[in-house]
Amino acid sequence: MLGNAPRELxxxxxxxxxxxxxxxxxxxxxxxxxxANRLSGKTLYDWRLITVDNEPVPASCGIEFRPTATLEEASGFSTVMVCAGIEIYNFYSKTLDSWLRRMDRRGADIGALCTGTHVLARAGLLNDYRCTIHWENLAGFLEEFPEIEVSTELFEIDRNRFTCSGGTAALDMMLNVITRQHGYELAVQVADVFTHERIRDHHDHQRMSLPARLGVRHPKLLAVIALMEENLEEPLSRTGLAREAGLSTRQLERLFRKYLNRSPARHYLELRLNKSRLLLLQTNMSVIDVALACGFVSASHFSKCYRDFFGRTPRKERGLPPLADLDEHQTS
Known part of the structure; x- marks a missing residue:
């Protein structure tokens, strides 16, 4: 799939x-x-949808898709993609792991869409490969698989492995694959039909730029926020942030009030709490470990801040029975 045009179509x-x-x-x-099939007038690609139990499976939006082939029927295919989503942390299939490893031994190109990267990692198929995953899932993936090289790129193609960050990144990845296999002209024609005005390469950013996300273009304010996002586990002091940006603490406070209608401390706290929620939902880390990973000195303080912001405790976020803060600290 990933190199030049295949010998057989x-x-x-x-x-x-x-x-x-x-x-x-x-x-x-x-x-x-x-x-690509339609525009070329040839059947360049053929695909089948597979589920582990051969039963229909719902997408995250609730629409069900039925399989069009079984795992065994697809065992002779040259390429495999695992498409996953928000529930991947609760999904494990020994059958799928074994099948994927068997397909690897047979020489298939193996890849993932969105959080399918988790499935490949659990099956041991990303060892010594470079991969990517959606930015929301990056922190959880790094905690679970610290030995795997993961990037923040839009997509990654590393030899016979391919991964993409999800959403429309899959479109750009496939357009790049079509370019490799059947030429740039066909890929551009495909993009044009989809009113996709530019084929992004893997170095393009997953996320919108800070100015676009915040609606702010003040360079020193953006520099401070970037520093905050890079230092969530060990938060920088207000004085340290101001010094790095060449501002006084009073100027820093005024900038945040003027452009974001909040204090620097409040913005920093919300960044850390949002990261903590992703870790709670995507990993099996204890509450205290999540707290420490997001710059909180104790589980009790973390729990209070979390409840004030999200309206529920970290334990309730995970669907666990509530405990007193002290008990939560001791048992986490």
Whole structure:
């Protein structure tokens, strides 16, 4: 799939769907193949949808997709994609792991869409490979797989492995694959039909720029916020932030009040709490470990701040029975 045009057409792809998979990632991967077939007048690509138990599986939006082939029927395919979504942390299949490793031994190109990267990592198929995952899932992935090289790129193609960050990143990844296999002209035609005005490469950013996300363009304010985002585990002091930006603490306070209607401390706290929520939902880290990873000195202080901001305790976020703050600190 990932090099030059295959010797035999069509190139066959098995797309494994896990419960609550990302439908936008699936369609962003499938539609470029369909359009390449249509525009070329040839069947360049063929694909089948697979589920582990051969039963229909719902996307994260609730729409069900039925499989069009079984795992065994797809065992001769040249390419495998695992498409996952928000529930991947609750999904594990020994059957799927074994099948993926068998496909690897047979020489298939193996990849992931969105959080499918987790499935490949758990199966041991990303060892010594570079990969990527959606920015929301990056912190949790790093905690679970610290030995795997993961980037913040839009997508990664490393030899016979390919991963993308989810959403429309799958569209750009597939357009790059079409370019490699069948030429830039066809890829541009596909992008044009989809009114996709530019084919992004893997170095493009996953996230919108800070100015676009915040609606702010003040360079010193943006520099401070970037510093905050880079230092969540060991928060910098207000004085340290001001010094790095060449501001006085009073000027720093005024900038945040003027442009964001909040104090620097409040903005910093919200960044840390939002990261903590992702870790609670995406990892098995204890509450105290999540607290420390997000710059809180104790589970009790973390729990209070979390409850004040989200309206529920960290334990309740995970669906666990509530405990007193002191008990939570002792048992985490």
């Amino acid at each position: 069509p190139l066959t792809t098995a797309i494994v769907l896990t419960p609550s998979f990302s439908m936008i990632a699936l369609t962003s991967a499938v539609e470029p193949m369909r359009m």
